[in-house]
Amino acid sequence: MIGQFEWMKKKGRVSRLVFISVMLTAMLLHSADVYGASTASRVSAVLASNGAAPLNDIGSHWAKQAIEAAVAKGYVKGYPDGTFKPNKEVTRAEFVKMVADSLHLPVKPSVAGTKWYVPYVSSLKAAALLQDSDLGAAWDGQMNRTEMSKLLVRGTDDAVRGKKLTDGEALYKSASAGLIGGHC
Template structure:
């Protein structure tokens, strides 16, 4: 009788432990499988590391022929989708039809990184400009600018984006705000957004900052000689006070 009791107790204890383990396992979040995407046209591209990293994170896709086409232009809608996906902003009712971008645009507006005044619906499929990309990126990294009451003009967008390192200059620090953006460039920018949002700092292109400052303040003395013209003087500077 005693042996039978011990045997039954052992079986009960083993079963209870198994049940407890199964219950605990069922409460654990199921990890999302990461599918390694082998893109055959980025192995010698300057943005290879960023592109492959973006593919692993799941916010960019390759084409059916396993290419990424890094030098193709990216549209405003595509960039919005990539940013929203990268920062893991909730999106409702994603559609695979012709109106696939609508949920991402709505999410971007709700987040405060896009304003309805920033674009027109018929322009969503157009190549995104460096100015538009900078504006979205700046808001995506600055909670203050996500406040719809806060307005920022175009020159300030380019200056602050360059100053934080979100955007680098082209040849000789040229900003070219109205130029289009490639898929490779857009991925690089989004990687910078993620780095800033995780507390990182970015490399600054001083030539781009100088050019942006020149457009905004009609002088770049604050960048060229920060040890002399830094601090509060930057905030007090008003280009309207300049005389010819």
């Protein structure tokens, strides 16, 4: 059965928008009110609390509502210049941070001399969502769907949390749960 999902194994890159879509889908499995009437006001409050300007590059974007919902929920943030850059590809380090933030995992302060993302990696490992073999070696390299699937499946399926997943298993489980599709 896993063979039918081989087409999904291509190393497609993950954009900020793909991350939002996947996280909102995953969170919808566990909560309600993603698109509440007060989403716009929550986005404004979140951006103001972060010292960020309103997102000026999503006004006519087809995913504006999903982006605003993700910002309001604290899954992602805009850039200090007031942009969101929905099509920007996400690095492994950025993805790990966004997952930790979106799941509200405890993150210890970083230690001087370490990379900024190390506390987020440690947080995901402590939560049994990430294993050393899950991601490529280059943390500044682009995240792909297979890597993303492993983290998301463990985050949404307690039966596999902490367990090693093959690429095929992760893709099959994430597609079966509706977390990813063929054109991510």
